[in-house]
Amino acid sequence: MNPLQKHVEELFAGYKPTRQVRELKDEILSNLEAKVADLAADGMEYSQAVEQAKAGIASIEGLIEGQVFYDVSRYRAELVQTALLYCLAAWIVTIPMRLVGIAGQLSLLLPAIAVILGIIYFAVRKPAAGDNRRIEPFDHAAAARNRKLAWILWSIFMLAMTASTTALHMGSNIWFGRPLHISGPYQFGVLAASYVRPLVSIVIPLLFNASIRLKLKYEAGENHVG
Amino acid sequence: MGESSISSDLIRGSIDTIILRVLYEGDNYGYEIIKSISKYSDGQYELKEPSLYTSLKRLEAQGNITSYWGDESQGGRRKYYTVTPQGHETYRRNVDAWKMAKKMIDQLIESGEG
Numbered sequence: 096m097n098p099l100q101k102h103v104e105e106l107f108a109g110y111k112p113t114r115q116v117r118e119l120k121d122e123i124l125s126n127l128e129a130k131v132a133d134l135a136a137d138g139m140e141y142s143q144a145v146e147q148a149k150a151g152i153a154s155i156e157g158l159i160e161g162q163v164f165y166d167v168s169r170y171r172a173e174l175v176q177t178a179l180l181y182c183l184a185a186w187i188v189t190i191p192m193r194l195v196g197i198a199g200q201l202s203l204l205l206p207a208i209a210v211i212l213g214i215i216y217f218a219v220r221k222p223a224a225g226d227n228r229r230i231e232p233f234d235h236a237a238a239a240r241n242r243k244l245a246w247i248l249w250s251i252f253m254l255a256m257t258a259s260t261t262a263l264h265m266g267s268n269i270w271f272g273r274p275l276h277i278s279g280p281y282q283f284g285v286l287a288a289s290y291v292r293p294l295v296s297i298v299i300p301l302l303f304n305a306s307i308r309l310k311l312k313y314e315a316g317e318n319h320v321g
Numbered sequence: 322m323g324e325s326s327i328s329s330d331l332i333r334g335s336i337d338t339i340i341l342r343v344l345y346e347g348d349n350y351g352y353e354i355i356k357s358i359s360k361y362s363d364g365q366y367e368l369k370e371p372s373l374y375t376s377l378k379r380l381e382a383q384g385n386i387t388s389y390w391g392d393e394s395q396g397g398r399r400k401y402y403t404v405t406p407q408g409h410e411t412y413r414r415n416v417d418a419w420k421m422a423k424k425m426i427d428q429l430i431e432s433g434e435g
Contacts, residue, residue, distance in 0.1 A: 119374070122400040126351040126370070129399070133352070152370040158378065 111235040164315040167229040168222045177305045179212040181298040195284040242303040249300045256293035341412040350399040
């Protein structure tokens, strides 16, 4: 990242990455680059030119409008589609686990969820394709908080699952009086699958990421009157 | 310092018209608009960047200008502004209003002098 990009990133730190913000960011950066190129062409040293350009804009306060809106119908349709894809990907991951007798229920549950999501997708796709747009305000701060919470909870879940799997297998000698014995690829597969299985749940925090990304993608025009 | 702050105060109310004047001569982007304004004032007035962006945003919201992104061949991805027919009309109206105000202010301030 060059010093101008860094300066612009700092100016916009804490602002929601909406379309309006992204465009203003690009505009300010391109103008700063033009200014530096111009000053350098006049014989000024590059670092001095950068400092002079940076001094020209020290704050963007008042240039960004607060409220952001998004198109709910299109957002919902693509979020369901994304959830369906994640669900199918998770199901594919569980297929090899079935060979070692693990994730049997998951292999049945995930396709069932995928079918339900598929039905929901067809139900929400129609309003999204029509002209009747439904616009709602987007609270980016709340969405970012929820996303953070989802990742924290998922991390705790993963830690707990990994710890319990480790305790169960590695402490096998203590709990069951039988030491862990890996005699071949099958036993290894069983052990590896029991560690990998909880990872499938990563689709949940990933959906929180997708939710923010899609709300920004379907951001309604800034001239919208709500 | 004192002189430049006085001129800034006097000019502030006419920044939109000054920007419309620059764009009247052809589409342009932020930094070049600032340069043109500096050139027209013989280097005596330098428009601050935050004021430029605020003014451009206001003019665009009022429908006096529109914007488009230039292609990379023009040097980076620059946002260009162009005056709309309404903007042309606003510019002419503002210039007429300025001429009238100038005449009247001259009378008010300078009458009795000399």
